[in-house]
Amino acid sequence: MPDPMTVASGISAAGAILSAWQLHRRAQRAEAEIELLQAELEAERHAASHDPLTGLPNRRAFYRLAATLLTDAAGKPLIAVVLDLDDFKQVNDRYGHAAGDQVLVSVAQRLAAFAGDNLVARLGGDEFAGLLTTPTVDRRWIEHATRRLCEALAAPIPLGTRTVRVTASVGLAPVHGPAQLTEALCRADTAMYQAKSVGAARPARQLVESARLADYY
Incomplete structure (x- = not known):
C-alpha cells in the first residue's frame, strides 16, 4: 500500500509544476500582449507623422x-x-x-x-x-x-x-x-x-x- 505521505508529496510536487507552468504561460501571454500594444502604438505614431500615400514624413x-x-x-x-x-x-x-x-x-x-x-x-x-x-x-x-x-x-x-x-x-x-x-x-x-x-x-x-x-x- 503506498505511503500516504509519499502520495501527498507527489501530488504537491505535481501541483507546483502545474502552477509554475500556468504562471509561465500567463507571463508569455502578457509579454505577447505588451508587444502587440507596442507595435500598435508605433504604427499609430508612424501614421500620425507620415503621409499614407507616399510614406514620406508629413x-x-x-x-x-x-x-x-x-x-x-x-x-x-x-x-x-x-x-x-x-x-x-x-x-x-x-x-x-x-x-x-x-x-x-x-x-x-x-x-x-x-x-x-x-x-x-x-x-x-x-x-x-x-x-x-x-x-x-x-x-x-x-x-x-x-x-x-x-x-x-x-x-x-x-x-x-x-x-x-x-x-x-x-x-x-x-x-x-x-x-x-x-x-x-x-x-x-x-x-x-x-x-x-x-x-x-x-x-x-x-x-x-x-x-x-x-x-x-
Whole structure:
C-alpha cells in the first residue's frame, strides 16, 4: 500500500509544476500582449507623422525633424527645397485619380533618391519639401541642383501600359541658422512660384510641357 505521505508529496510536487507552468504561460501571454500594444502604438505614431500615400514624413513631422537637424547640423550648410508639380490636375482629369496617386508616389521616390539620407516630406497635395546638407550654398551649386532635380522629376513615369511625363517648379534657399527655417522655406517657396510664373510666361514652353504631360505609349 503506498505511503500516504509519499502520495501527498507527489501530488504537491505535481501541483507546483502545474502552477509554475500556468504562471509561465500567463507571463508569455502578457509579454505577447505588451508587444502587440507596442507595435500598435508605433504604427499609430508612424501614421500620425507620415503621409499614407507616399510614406514620406508629413508637414508636421517635417518641421519637427527639420528643427532637430538644424540644431545638430554642426555648422554644415543646409538648403531648403520646395517643389510643386505643374498642372497636376491634368493627370487626374485625363488618367484618373489612381494614376495621379501613382505619379505622386513616383515623384516622392525620385525626390527621396535625389536627397539621399537627407530629409524630404510631402507637405500636402502635389507639394513637397526637403532639407539638404550641401558642400556649399553658392548660386552655381543651387542652380545645378535645381536643374538636376527638375530633370529627375521630368523622366517618364510608367502607368501600366502607358507612361506620362510631368514637370515641377522647384525653389531652393539656404538656411542660415536654426531659427531661420521658416524664412528659408518662404524664400524657397517664392523662388518656386517665380519659376512657375516664368514657365507660364513662355507659351511655347508651356505647349511642350502640356504635350509631354499628355503623351503615353
